[in-house]
Amino acid sequence: MKNLLIISPNFPPINAADMHRVRQSLMYFQELDWNPIVLTVKPEQIEGNIDENLLQTISPKIEIIHVSAFSPRWTRKIGLGSLGLRSLWFYKNAGNKILKTRKIDLIYFSTTMFPVMILGTYWEKKFSIPFVIDMQDPWHSEHYLKVPKHQRPPKFWFSYRLNKYLEPIAMKKVSGIISVSQGYCDILQQRYTNIRPENCTVIPFGAFRTDFEVLEQQKILNSFFSPGTDTINIAYIGRGGHDMELPISAICKAFKRGLVESPELFKRIKMYFIGTSYAKDGKGKATIEPLAQKFGVDQYIKEFTDRVSYFEALQILREADMLLIPGSVDPNYTASKLYPYIMAQKPLLAVFNEQSSVVEILKRTNAGEAIVFNGATTTETLATNIYESWQNILLRLPFIPDINWTAFEPYTAKKMTEKQVNFFDMILKAKSALHEHSECI
Incomplete structure (x- = not known):
């Protein structure tokens, strides 16, 4: 069974949109010969809503490792609240420890806390372990440059420049991109020559x-x-x-x-x-x-x-x-x-x-x-x-829609997890082939 290190800063009982891909896939990874290890942030150090019922959807057999983060009570005094930035240092140290002592086959970033993704390039260089990024939302985007200033998110000036600097670092060594939209894949392929169509796949979230x-x-x-x-x-x-x-x-x-x-x-x-x-x-x-x-x-x-x-x-x-x-x-x-x-x-x-x-x-x-x-x-x-x-x-009204559940089946979390695993296997096979080719040369 291959070991998958999952980087997901938000995780149950935190109720955040970007953790559902991981949450819904965990029960299926092992039956598909992948052992998931979730590296997440301690709930008490996350500014998010709590829903304890989410824990009932996670098997107690899943290995979950918690890292710390700088307290927002202090970082917000300098205008910094991003969980990705607050946890980056702790992720680096915890990841180094795991990767030094355990056999990890692939690292999987599934989050919209984008700054932690730069660790993929760092770990790939240090440990030669491939990594995959799940692009659930755009990271660096030009969209808000085209709208009136009052429609821009808070701290847009800072986040725009930070994202423009960090995204190329993460994409430099990425082995694969999973995205909820083909459009996100197309944008990344236009920006980075190392990201090609065969490195990308579109997998929506699943029905759980x-x-x-x-x-x-x-x-x-x-x-x-x-x-x-x-x-x-x-x-x-x-x-x-x-x-x-x-x-x-x-x-x-x-x-x-x-x-x-x-x-x-x-x-x-x-x-x-x-x-x-x-x-x-x-x-x-x-x-x-x-x-x-x-x-x-x-x-x-x-x-x-x-x-x-x-x-x-x-x-x-x-x-x-x-x-x-x-x-x-x-x-x-x-x-x-x-x-x-x-x-x-x-x-x-x-x-x-x-x-x-x-x-x-x-x-x-x-x-x-x-x-x-x-x-x-x-x-x-x-x-x-x-x-x-x-x-x-x-x-x-009132009525129940006549849903075609047979047509709905391909959109279930199980089927979406199968697609993820097939993509992981393809990434490892490509990595192995490249390694063999380098040795021959």
């Missing part, structure tokens, strides 16, 4: 049925609405942002039309946009409600920037009358949260860029309606398309 099995065993309260009333509760749980302005504006415009043309349906609606900011609780900036106010529908739309626990999120999805997912204008945005929405088995309306993988997945599985847009789509046109599909859904 264990989560809903755990949910069934818990009594988790939905603190936002009461199911079973005459109100039609529509929920979205996930980030907001200015890159979603087009679909959100079109949704508000479609809703306003519904209030006029079909008031008997649309006046019963309450929409909840939950966990829309990555900022600390109470510090998030609303990006949905300002648009609702602009279109005069804020009476029906409520935004909660604070994030909720993972399992409360699942409970909300399960108790809502209908689910809504707005996408980004970025065609590479895939919405990894799509699968819990599908497994909640509720009427689903998604508004996404036509190039997003979400559109194809919903079409194949018959799990919901996908309203698409592109760079030329106007708010008016998109709103018209949304309204027509939305009205049809409301007229049918």
Whole structure:
């Protein structure tokens, strides 16, 4: 059995979006002849929401090693809160110890705490161990240079320059790239000559049925609405942002039309946009409600920037009358949260860029309606398309979608883990062939 060292700063019981790939894959790695060793940060040194129920999805047989991090109480005094930077020194020392004393076949960085990824190049040079990077989000991006300054993330000036410096270091010796989007692979291939198509593979997040099995065993309260009333509760749980302005504006415009043309349906609606900011609780900036106010529908739309626990999120999805997912204008945005929405088995309306993988997945599985847009789509046109599909859904409520579970099977966590392992095996085979070739020379 080959040994896989996984670098994942966020890990249960921390509820963070970037740890789910690892969490969902752990139970399958060993049956696929890979022994996972997770190197993560101590939970008490992470600024994140805690969900103890997440621990029930991790086998006690999995080896988990914790590292420290500089306390944010001190680092924030100099404007530094990044977990990747705070834990970098401790990761280096812990990784060195493991790699010196144990046989590790491959190092796997699966995180959006990007600074720790530079250790891949350092360890490859020091120990000749290949490493793979899981690109769940863009690292160094030019996107925010093209938008007004008020739409840029906090500390953009610093993070942009840091990312521009660190990304080439990490990519210099990387053996393979796993990405949730082909677009991310294309960008890296354009930037770095050592990253070629055969070094890259696209693997979305998987659907993890264990989560809903755990949910069934818990009594988790939905603190936002009461199911079973005459109100039609529509929920979205996930980030907001200015890159979603087009679909959100079109949704508000479609809703306003519904209030006029079909008031008997649309006046019963309450929409909840939950966990829309990555900022600390109470510090998030609303990006949905300002648009609702602009279109005069804020009476029906409520935004909660604070994030909720993972399992409360699942409970909300399960108790809502209908689910809504707005996408980004970025065609590479895939919405990894799509699968819990599908497994909640509720009427689903998604508004996404036509190039997003979400559109194809919903079409194949018959799990919901996908309203698409592109760079030329106007708010008016998109709103018209949304309204027509939305009205049809409301007229049918309540109902359970006729999901094609056979078509859904390739998107399960088990199948996605198999793809990861096949890619790991290919990387090791290529590394071995290169080594043999060098010895012959």
